[in-house]
Amino acid sequence: MLENTQRTEISSLGEFGLIHHLTSDLEMVQSSTLYGVGDDAAVINPGDQKLLISTDLLVEGVHFDLTYSPLKHLGYKAATSNFSDMAAMNVLPTQITVSLALSNRFSVEAIDELYKGIKLACKNYQVDLVGGDTTTSKSGLMISVTVLGLAKEEDIVYRKGAAQGDLICVSGDLGAAYAGLLILEREKSEFIANPQMQPQLEGLDYLLERQLKPEARTDMVNVFKKLGVKPTSMMDISDGLASEIKHLCTQSQLGAQIYEEKIPIDQLTWDTARSFNMDPTMLTLNGGEDYELIFTLAQSDYDKIKDSPEIRIIGFMQEASAGIQLVTKNNVVVPIQAQGWDSFKSQSTE
Amino acid sequence: MLENTQRTEISSLGEFGLIHHLTSDLEMVQSSTLYGVGDDAAVINPGDQKLLISTDLLVEGVHFDLTYSPLKHLGYKAATSNFSDMAAMNVLPTQITVSLALSNRFSVEAIDELYKGIKLACKNYQVDLVGGDTTTSKSGLMISVTVLGLAKEEDIVYRKGAAQGDLICVSGDLGAAYAGLLILEREKSEFIANPQMQPQLEGLDYLLERQLKPEARTDMVNVFKKLGVKPTSMMDISDGLASEIKHLCTQSQLGAQIYEEKIPIDQLTWDTARSFNMDPTMLTLNGGEDYELIFTLAQSDYDKIKDSPEIRIIGFMQEASAGIQLVTKNNVVVPIQAQGWDSFKSQSTE
Numbered sequence: 001m002l003e004n005t006q007r008t009e010i011s012s013l014g015e016f017g018l019i020h021h022l023t024s025d026l027e028m029v030q031s032s033t034l035y036g037v038g039d040d041a042a043v044i045n046p047g048d049q050k051l052l053i054s055t056d057l058l059v060e061g062v063h064f065d066l067t068y069s070p071l072k073h074l075g076y077k078a079a080t081s082n083f084s085d086m087a088a089m090n091v092l093p094t095q096i097t098v099s100l101a102l103s104n105r106f107s108v109e110a111i112d113e114l115y116k117g118i119k120l121a122c123k124n125y126q127v128d129l130v131g132g133d134t135t136t137s138k139s140g141l142m143i144s145v146t147v148l149g150l151a152k153e154e155d156i157v158y159r160k161g162a163a164q165g166d167l168i169c170v171s172g173d174l175g176a177a178y179a180g181l182l183i184l185e186r187e188k189s190e191f192i193a194n195p196q197m198q199p200q201l202e203g204l205d206y207l208l209e210r211q212l213k214p215e216a217r218t219d220m221v222n223v224f225k226k227l228g229v230k231p232t233s234m235m236d237i238s239d240g241l242a243s244e245i246k247h248l249c250t251q252s253q254l255g256a257q258i259y260e261e262k263i264p265i266d267q268l269t270w271d272t273a274r275s276f277n278m279d280p281t282m283l284t285l286n287g288g289e290d291y292e293l294i295f296t297l298a299q300s301d302y303d304k305i306k307d308s309p310e311i312r313i314i315g316f317m318q319e320a321s322a323g324i325q326l327v328t329k330n331n332v333v334v335p336i337q338a339q340g341w342d343s344f345k346s347q348s349t350e
Numbered sequence: 351m352l353e354n355t356q357r358t359e360i361s362s363l364g365e366f367g368l369i370h371h372l373t374s375d376l377e378m379v380q381s382s383t384l385y386g387v388g389d390d391a392a393v394i395n396p397g398d399q400k401l402l403i404s405t406d407l408l409v410e411g412v413h414f415d416l417t418y419s420p421l422k423h424l425g426y427k428a429a430t431s432n433f434s435d436m437a438a439m440n441v442l443p444t445q446i447t448v449s450l451a452l453s454n455r456f457s458v459e460a461i462d463e464l465y466k467g468i469k470l471a472c473k474n475y476q477v478d479l480v481g482g483d484t485t486t487s488k489s490g491l492m493i494s495v496t497v498l499g500l501a502k503e504e505d506i507v508y509r510k511g512a513a514q515g516d517l518i519c520v521s522g523d524l525g526a527a528y529a530g531l532l533i534l535e536r537e538k539s540e541f542i543a544n545p546q547m548q549p550q551l552e553g554l555d556y557l558l559e560r561q562l563k564p565e566a567r568t569d570m571v572n573v574f575k576k577l578g579v580k581p582t583s584m585m586d587i588s589d590g591l592a593s594e595i596k597h598l599c600t601q602s603q604l605g606a607q608i609y610e611e612k613i614p615i616d617q618l619t620w621d622t623a624r625s626f627n628m629d630p631t632m633l634t635l636n637g638g639e640d641y642e643l644i645f646t647l648a649q650s651d652y653d654k655i656k657d658s659p660e661i662r663i664i665g666f667m668q669e670a671s672a673g674i675q676l677v678t679k680n681n682v683v684v685p686i687q688a689q690g691w692d693s694f695k696s697q698s699t700e
Contacts, residue, residue, distance in 0.1 A: 039509050041402040048398075057492075062451075091391070138412070139490075142451060147391075
């Protein structure tokens with residue numbers, strides 16, 4: 001992607017030069033940011049709010065493949081996947097720090113692309129980039145992002161807190177990010193077999209964007225506020241619906257019943273799953289990286305949310321002894337097995 | 351170090367199993383920690399204080415060498431080197447998050463050792479471990495630590511703020527961590543040449559500890575308070591005295607004059623430098639990782655600090671046009687060249 005363009009070695013700038021190069025154009029937009037990049041620490045003014053912190057580590061070859069992830073998209077995703085952790089707490093992200101480890105195969109221009117994506121995400125979500133660290137690695141690229149958010153204590157939603165009978169809901173549609181990954185993996189293997197081949201990606205933009213440049217559902221914070229509801233428990237869907245439902249059930253010591261026909265799946269996701277001879281429902285249960293939200297609501301909130309286009313009811317919480325079940329389209333009740341994505345398991349089978 | 355002991359593969363626990371294994375015994379000691387590990391984010395109560403955040407990334411083969419860094423010490427250092435960033439702001443650290451990327455050459459027992467060091471540092475400094483991420487890497491070990499601290503705004507000390515004539519001071523003694531590194535590198539190359547060789551480390555504990563298991567000078571926060579002084583500017587010494595003085599001068603748009611004979615050097619550091627045919631002063635100027643503090647104080651504070659065993663005056667701030675100078679023991683005035691450690695430069699010369 002960056003072929004035939006200028007290549008500046010990072011070593012020609014040095015560590016401090018690179019930091020200056022990457023951060024000199026940063027503008028702070030959050031009033032809570034008192035001091036950003038440039039000292040031993042950034043300084044945040046929480047006012048009378050509580051502070052939330054979450055962190056993620058993205059590793060080349062494990063979480064992303066630069067064969068098909070443009071660096072700008074990768075930077076965007078590194079930021080939004082962290083913003084999603086704040087949305088999962090019903091909180092808007094306010095600041096991030098970004099640390100990079102990169103081998104000398106990366107030029108200053110390549111890092112600029114990565115930062116363009118991070119900065120675009122920060123701009124779109126009104127988040128301040130307030131610090132970080134940049135260093136070499138012996139191989140590949142690693143991105144560590146820490147995100148902060150500020151909220152009143154009474155607005156924070158945890159993974160625990162659901163009651164028996166609560167409605168289980170999701171935002172958006174599921175399985176699209178995994179469908180996008182299937183397509184990219186297919187194109188990659190076909191490209192390796194025949195480098196002259198042109199990629200066949202037409203009409204698949206939605207799935208590719210869901211995989212390569214996902215958005216965080218921070219908008220749901222305002223949706224809930226507007227509807228006058230507060231979820232009783234919530235998390236984001238990064239490892240697949242099955243895994244996340246299991247988490248919610250464990251944390252509230254409950255079981256759940258999910259209706260297969262209620263799980264929202266985009267037509268394109270559906271068609272793609274079929275073209276790979278896969279069950280579309282399996283994509284939503286075990287595919288990852290949708291970055292939609294799964295949450296529970298009191299049944300008494302039903303009237304408030306029933307007409308919201310953003311909220312789909314897919315089931316309800318039940319007593320723990322009833323387990324975690326899927327009611328299939330044929331009305332058969334089967335236990336849900338969580339096979340969520342696990343970077344350690346996936347490595348061990350390579 | 352972990353030879354002949356049990357080896358449990360990380361993949362046998364899986365990602366969630368590993369997180370549970372590492373975090374189930376954590377106890378929170380800071381009243382500001384409302385919620386630690388176990389949700390999409392940790393929740394902190396800053397009260398009426400400002401929040402400080404800093405982050406560091408440590409990469410195997412760049413920042414540490416497992417040939418001579420025991421994993422427990424490495425964990426300790428990963429934590430304390432971040433605590434040092436808070437001390438550099440005149441703030442006590444309160445919480446950290448720790449993210450690890452590790453290849454499958456690491457067993458659960460190895461990660462336990464690393465975590466023992468992190469937990470010991472947290473215990474010694476009364477810091478809560480509130481979150482993190484654990485994933486695989488294609489090669490080696492990478493540790494990303496983010497540290498939080500809480501302070502009243504009027505107590506925070508920045509890198510900028512020094513005035514002309516301010517006294518330049520340091521805590522502790524300098525160059526010891528680099529002397530420790532010289533010894534470890536020598537033993538490593540001798541071991542490679544002759545694996546039967548016994549390491550010659552007797553009597554060198556002080557230097558080895560300064561390199562492998564450094565302490566953060568968070569105690570200085572209380573020293574300043576007790577003496578009734580507040581530094582006008584401050585940072586920690588992680589890249590060598592020359593580099594840090596240059597930072598302080600740049601940030602306050604001033605110059606500095608340092609007296610070589612005033613730079614505190616331990617006798618063991620001195621003797622070690624000499625045994626390597628190196629100038630001890632050069633070790634303090636260009637060696638890294640001392641994690642002592644360098645700070646400036648108003649001359650009017652002289653009487654308050656002159657008898658403190660913790661504070662050594664090494665020079666004073668002067669007008670920018672006079673530059674950054676070293677007055678040698680022979681009374682010759684020479685400009686100080688900052689050659690501070692740079693992970694990008696060091697890679698480019700490999």
